[in-house]
Amino acid sequence: MMTSSLPRTPKSVAAAGALAAVLFATAAAQEPQRLNDPRLARLDTAARSLVAVAIDSARAAGLPTEPLVQRALEGATKDAPGTLIVSAVQRLAADLGRARTALGASATSPELEAGAAALRAGAGPAVLAQLRRSRRQTITVPLAVLTDLVASGVPVDSAAAAVLALAASARDADLIDFRRAVERDIALGAAPTAATAAAAAGVFGANALDVNAGARGARPGRP
Known part of the structure; x- marks a missing residue:
């Protein structure tokens, strides 16, 4: 005869909740820091999301990301449309990649910029x-x-x-x-x-x- 599963006691529920909280915190810590950069809050939601993706990709490729943030903020200061800000950030990321290809993996961030x-x-x-x-x-x-x-x-x-x-x-x-x-x-x-x-x-x-x-x-x- 198959026994029924044990009921979840308050202690087991609390433990499960604590584990979920730990897993959530770990996942959040692994998210790119720029996604939570408060400076990007100046962008509209759609632009902020796409800029964050570009920054995340640049970081994964070992490229400097601060220039990308500054380019986005420059666009926000000039009240540029979100689509133009995203395009400018993506172009700069591509240029940084081209510079790294030409200068080599040892190039510093200032050299790449x-x-x-x-x-x-x-x-x-x-x-x-x-x-x-x-x-x-x-x-x-x-x-x-x-x-x-x-x-x-x-x-x-x-x-x-x-x-x-x-x-x-x-x-x-x-x-x-x-x-x-x-x-x-x-x-x-x-x-x-x-x-x-x-x-x-x-x-x-x-x-x-x-x-x-x-x-x-x-x-x-x-x-």
Whole structure:
């Protein structure tokens, strides 16, 4: 004769409830932290969910996630539609992935952020990879200088050639001085390519580089 199951006593019910609570807490702890990031509460529900998915995927791929949060918050500050915010975050995540592919698994978060910006400015992955090979120390500043030069109107090929020629032996401070000199000369009316060559000579000495005056212009980055 089959015996009936034992009735659940208050103690067994309490134990089951405690176990469920432990399991729930464990599962919650394993959820991506960004899903609970209070800063994302500024987004509408649909956008917040999709942004959280992008952040979760980036984290799983070993990519920095704070830039994605900041991009979402930038969109919220500008009252951008949720769909545009999600697209911007997804594009940045893709650019960070491309930068990591070009720079290698050892690239730091600042290098990946600077690399993503350089890619969006029009530099090709080969430029990032060559810059990585040419310099032992961090390449965050050289990448940022390249991006700033393009933003100032220097053709992307000229900007890349200049940074590649100088970065191997130049200090970060010298590269920053170089960028400032280029921006100053352009503001005074010099052609961007000529300003680049003149600034390199002024900071690093005559004939520091030979920038191709016929280099193609910068490709506009994606919005």
